[in-house]
Amino acid sequence: MSGKTSATTGQGDWGYQRYFQRHLLTGTVFLLILGWSVVDLGISPQLFLSGLPHFFNLVREMFPPNWEVLASGKVLWSVLETLSMAFVGTFLGAILSFLLALFAANNLALSKMVRETARGIMAAERALPTLVLILLLVVMIGLGPFSGMICIAIGSVGSLGKLFAEAIETVDPKPIESLESVGANKIQVIRFAVLPQVLPSLIANTLYRFDINLRVALFLGVVGGGGIGFDLHLAMSLFKYADALAITAVIFIMVWLAEKISDYLRKMVIGREVLQ
């Protein structure tokens, strides 16, 4: 009995059987990996339970949060530092990504070598963990928000560049041709036929990336990038848990607000698209 006949009649257990067979192997492999990981991490109920007293201790020391740390203005300054690290880094990263994407897109008829090089750069960046990148940058440029900003910019190129290149590859080719027909050069074609078509998607993706980069900026603070992430790290290291809780509250509000705002902006950009 061939699968084709029973599938076309729409009868029998063909679909069910095949489904089961196909996924039996995948499922087994998945369970094996999961099991091995649990063993490897040494996850055990005892460990968890023995950690509980520490947890309650920590919570007790955290309350009440020491709001006074916010009074000096130092924390606000750190928030601004983190925000601008993420903002400038994302902006710079978006520009770099767009330039790379122009070279990487396969519909702009650049040479194959250029295209492969651009794609190679993006793939290499994606393979490079942020932690490695910031450690390299700290060695090269030194500690501080500037390193963090550069790290965010470079760190965005792999994913944003790929998304941008894909957006460019899906543009309608006819307006490109119609501009070529009046004698427009490549740069003019990009400016007047490609950019208008991809701009909403570029903006939406960049806003989305900003949300991610704000979290990266917090994390980079811990590793030496400065900003509010560093303040939190410092408070924890000095066992000032009440300070840490106040700072955490500030971080929470910052991330929450930033996401709301970028969501709103993204909807505005995409919403306009749908309307027109």
Next chain:
Amino acid sequence: MLAVKGITKKLPDGRLLLREISFEAKKGEFIGILGESGVGKTVLLRCINGLTTPDSGEVILNEDGNPQKINGKKGQELRRIRRRIGMIFQGSILVKRLSVLENVLTGGLGRISTMRSLLYGFTDKEVQAALSALEKVGVKHLAGRRAETLSGGEMQRVAIARALFQEPCLLLADEPVANLDPKNTEVVLDYLKPLTKEMAIIAVFHAPELVSRYCTRAIAIKDGTVVYDGSPHLSSSVLEYIYGTGPAVKSA
């Protein structure tokens, strides 16, 4: 003005679409191209401005006694020739997310420096010229609208305005009135016709009666070759041959 010499074009599947197509066009002429759907009219126009490369034959644009071969040209040289050839595409192809006015202005990109176009440096004079091109085809009131919000007929007229703003010496038009109602068909063709004082126009039509009313000459293509080249008033036997299986006729 334009000489098309022995254009031959094979399709990717090996079918010979155009075979040894030759004709000339002079300033003042309004040539109507007729032929069945799929016969290769669009491909022929594309070969003329170099968007498609023919397998053999050549296209020569001769303006002010300075003949220039189009095929085989690349980069800057090709762009300089294309600047002189306007093209109205089948189903007018505007940049949908730009405004109508901007779309018309793109017709001038060939003569604007890269730097200026990057900085969006269109001059007042250029904007005025673009607006007056829109006015001539009766859609000046749409200047500020996004191209994607236009109706098919409005888009078609904007595409014509764009070609006018380009100020070409040769205008290629692929079914320029296909999306228009009878009234606007007349408006547009009445507008195109006098332009032949400055240029040659080669336009694809599906309606022989429009060719006979507006064109100065008709060229018909069948089975990849020119089967008729002459008076725009085609007899019914010629038309039968072009669109059907009537007996062969000699050019008038």
